Amino acid sequence: MPLSKDPEGFERKVLHQFADFSEKRILEIGCGEGRLTWKYAGASALTVGIDPDHDALRVARADSPYDLQKHVHFAEASASHIPFANETFDTAILAWSL
16 A cells, blocks of 8 residues: 555645635745645745755656646755745745754
């Protein structure tokens, strides 16, 4: 039996309980392969995921659903040096990154 992470969709439910992603500009710090990104990005106006792991970002880009490709972007960067001006985003999230 293949391993399935969160088959009940609890992460999606909890994320949307605590944060309003609707038409917001979201920065996800430590996005990795984008597993969490796809659970909220459809509601956002723009999502940018950053991660220092080049290979993980390659997987995230390859797994990007077609309908989200225009407003989800990934950048190789670390949390200690975020390459965006202040107030570029409405919300920043960091989950499962430490």
